[in-house]
Amino acid sequence: MFEFISDAKNRLSDVQTNRNFITSLDYVFKGLVVTGIGIWIASVLNIMFIPPVLNLIISIVLLFAIQIYASQNNVKATPLYYLFTFWTGLSLYGLLYSFSLILTPQVVISTVMMTLMMCAAMITLSLIIFSYRSNAKLAQEYMSSIYHYGFFVIVGLIIFGCLANSANIATFMFVDGLVTTGLFSVYLMLDTFKAAYMVEDAPHPILTAITIYLDILNIVIGVLEIMAASEPENNIDASSGFQKVFQALVGVLMPITLGAYLVYDAFFGKRDNDDFEAINYGGSYVTVSDEMPVAKAVFPRERSASTPVAEGYPTLMEY
Secondary structure (H helix, E strand, O other): OHHHHHHHHHHHHHHHOOHHHHHHHHHHHHHHHHHHHHHHHHHHHOOOOOOHHHHHHHHHHHHHHHHHHHHOOOOOHHHHHHHHHHHHHHHHHHHHHHHHHHOOHHHHHHHHHHHHHHHHHHHHHHHHHOOOHHHHHHHHHHHHHHHHHHHHHHHHHHHHHHHOOOOOHHHHHHHHHHHHHHHHHHHHHHHHHHHHHOOOOOOOHHHHHHHHHHHHHHHHHHHHHHHHHOOOOOOOOHHHHHHHHHHHHHHHHHHHHHHHHHHHHHHHOOOOHHHOOOEEEOOEEEOOOOOOOOOOOEEEOOOOOOOOOOOOOOOEEEO
16 A cells, blocks of 8 residues: 555656646646736727637637647747637636626636636646556546547537527526536546646647646636526526626637647547557557557656656656
8 A cells, every 4th residue: 555655656756857747837827827918908998799700710720820830849839829818818808797797796706716726726636646557547548538528518518508598598507517617627637637647749838738728717617607507596687697698608618618629639639550659568569559549648667765756767667
């Protein structure tokens, strides 16, 4: 038991030397700050609504531009990432204002802050959970299925929302908020696992940051939906508020979720067999089949007492 815990501690110490992961978290934090600045500027300029088609086009174009430049290690990927987070902030203001018609502005602000703290706790918790090999193997086994079916759940919610009417918008928002919060909480933990422990062929830190950043934003939106839908039915502004929130959701949530999937599919989706290399498994090499995940989880071998943690020897044992 003590060896099991000690082994997990060694892998957690390796996370501290994983510069790609640390840099990604730094980008996530800065991106959230830039988003906040975008929300503030939108409030000053009174940008209440951005057409959904325009929002979708700009979001997708920026995401693909970031993908291209980041894959080339081009410095232009960084300003484009900040431009994307700034644009997201401009888009989010109308949604947050709509929520404030049902809730109070103070409740919206406090809910956003508490949800961000909850996301930070989930990131920390995922690092601990997946530091154990058994949990890491389980995550690897079901990861592709979770992403695959989760995407269709999101698309189903969007279609259902487009068919919703004023009589059942509150019900839709509650269901959508509940599913969105739960699904993207799982995504956040899996994305953290990939960034922290699946270090072979790791993508550019900005690409990892985008997935975590979008997970957090969707969790925030989901929590706000649940709270807004739980408000008493006799709220005077509830009817118009629900209508405005629904319009903003179509213009904000759809580009965010679809954009997140495009980034994920571009860098973590299945590739041709020729793109895979042989994996060293117990001293022998085996060919990667289509059923095996694209990324391979790697963990350090047991250190001797004389091996310094800071050196982070690159000798890795792959599953």
